[in-house]
Amino acid sequence: MSITLFPHQERGVAFLTSGTGTKGLFFGMGTGKTLTALYAAKKLPGKNILIIAPPIALPMWLDETKAHLGVEAKILKTGKTAPGSAQALVVSYAIAAVRAAELRDWLAGGILICDESHALKSATTKRTKAILGRGGIAAGAAYSWMLTGTPITRWNDDMYTFLARADLAGMEARLGGTSKQKFDLKFTVTQQRTFPGAWKPVELVVGNKNTAELAEWVYGGGHALRVDLDEVFASMPPLTHRRYEIKLDADAQLADALKELEASTVAEIRQKLETKEPALATIRRQLGLGKVKAAAAEIAERVESGQNVLVGAWHTDVIDALQQELQGNRSYSCASLDGRSSITQKKQMQEAWNAGKLQVFIGQIAAMGVSLNLQHGGTQIIVVEEDWAPEVMSQFYARLWRYGQQKHVHVDTLTTATKLDRAVARISDQKAAQAQKFHDVGRAVYADG
Numbered sequence: 001m002s003i004t005l006f007p008h009q010e011r012g013v014a015f016l017t018s019g020t021g022t023k024g025l026f027f028g029m030g031t032g033k034t035l036t037a038l039y040a041a042k043k044l045p046g047k048n049i050l051i052i053a054p055p056i057a058l059p060m061w062l063d064e065t066k067a068h069l070g071v072e073a074k075i076l077k078t079g080k081t082a083p084g085s086a087q088a089l090v091v092s093y094a095i096a097a098v099r100a101a102e103l104r105d106w107l108a109g110g111i112l113i114c115d116e117s118h119a120l121k122s123a124t125t126k127r128t129k130a131i132l133g134r135g136g137i138a139a140g141a142a143y144s145w146m147l148t149g150t151p152i153t154r155w156n157d158d159m160y161t162f163l164a165r166a167d168l169a170g171m172e173a174r175l176g177g178t179s180k181q182k183f184d185l186k187f188t189v190t191q192q193r194t195f196p197g198a199w200k201p202v203e204l205v206v207g208n209k210n211t212a213e214l215a216e217w218v219y220g221g222g223h224a225l226r227v228d229l230d231e232v233f234a235s236m237p238p239l240t241h242r243r244y245e246i247k248l249d250a251d252a253q254l255a256d257a258l259k260e261l262e263a264s265t266v267a268e269i270r271q272k273l274e275t276k277e278p279a280l281a282t283i284r285r286q287l288g289l290g291k292v293k294a295a296a297a298e299i300a301e302r303v304e305s306g307q308n309v310l311v312g313a314w315h316t317d318v319i320d321a322l323q324q325e326l327q328g329n330r331s332y333s334c335a336s337l338d339g340r341s342s343i344t345q346k347k348q349m350q351e352a353w354n355a356g357k358l359q360v361f362i363g364q365i366a367a368m369g370v371s372l373n374l375q376h377g378g379t380q381i382i383v384v385e386e387d388w389a390p391e392v393m394s395q396f397y398a399r400l401w402r403y404g405q406q407k408h409v410h411v412d413t414l415t416t417a418t419k420l421d422r423a424v425a426r427i428s429d430q431k432a433a434q435a436q437k438f439h440d441v442g443r444a445v446y447a448d449g
Helices: 005-016 034-044 053-071 092-100 102-106 126-131 156-168 167-175 180-187 213-219 250-260 266-274 278-290 292-304 314-325 344-355 390-397 418-449
Strands: 021-025 047-054 073-075 087-090 110-115 142-148 188-193 202-208 239-243 308-311 334-338 360-364 382-384 407-413
Touching: 005 021, 005 390, 021 034, 034 047, 034 053, 053 073, 053 087, 053 213, 053 250, 073 102, 073 167, 087 092, 087 344, 087 407, 092 102, 092 126, 092 407, 102 110, 110 250, 126 188, 126 418, 156 180, 156 202, 156 213, 156 308, 167 180, 180 188, 180 213, 180 314, 188 266, 202 266, 202 418, 213 334, 213 360, 213 418, 250 278, 250 334, 250 418, 266 418, 278 418, 292 308, 292 314, 292 382, 314 360, 334 344, 382 390, 407 418
Parallel strands: 021 142, 047 087, 047 110, 073 087, 110 142, 239 407, 308 360, 308 382, 334 360, 382 407
Antiparallel strands: 188 202
16 A cells, blocks of 8 residues: 655655664654654665554554555564564564563664654663663664654653663763763752652652753754644644533542642642652542542533533543443443453444444543544543643543544533642643643754754
């Protein structure tokens, strides 16, 4: 199969194939990173291709690779599946970490494609070391392409592992060393926190600094290419957001916890969110459950007015409670997708939604953030539980607001009159502004190029 790429994709192909080494294709969600990477690989015939992606994306990558490259391709589903004569292998991050040495040798100067490469943002995890570390899979590749629309999901240190692979010499020159400590000192704000049971304080990243300089290094230095959906598709319909306050159905335990939390400042709540304090995590889950009845009523009203609704939540028990509440009304179809859903189930639900056979699609935001194209099934998004990282939420919105969407997409985030929801909203807004600073440099470099 051969298609005509859009101009920004052609430019992406030229960028990826312009030289060996590690490059970032940081195209915004819905702009066609998959085809861009595959057609770049097509320009480098005869090379083995290793594609590492989240489990939900493996079938899509297999199908697209076969269709557009015309090579023998297969998914390595277990630690024992043999590559055989395949020229392209598709594998999950978990399997890649287990079989790193074998896959590095198999690549033999070929092409490594890491989809949703922000999965490699932590320098200390086994998978990051196995793929990007010294002697890792990337060491066996002539070309290493990191694909993500959200290169920074929370803090600037998300860029450390990418730059350590893409420009280690530049890191030494700019920072006087290549350690993460030196990187954090330059581009983040850190704070020492003591946790119960810990024998010494832990240094945590709690903020960003010098973001424009970091972006200039990444984009201006030619290590990554950034383009956003609204830049390349002038006909994209609007995406609008609003916060919609609903009544909270709080039991005595939740009411007491929220009352106690009211004594905290937003800054204190932010710190607890960022350090994932267990007590606050429990309150967030209970808050989600307390929204279920009002959220279900709002969703039902939309459906009864003829609109299909994509619903976002975070906790599986909130998802289960929402589905139970909604399925009390048998006049419309409802399904849910989360980390417990199989790849086959996900594919079936995607097809049902896009065919208009599914009126309410409840999705766990973390599980739905990648490789689900839902733009043909609806325009309404209701968020019951919001993550405080705006890039994470943008990934979820991009299930509907992506190329091929013909209508105005509306996002309603259901909030309550609690300090916790107000804190999450404020943190999200602040971080969105910080992320925009980083992306603006990439957009400017793209426009000037």
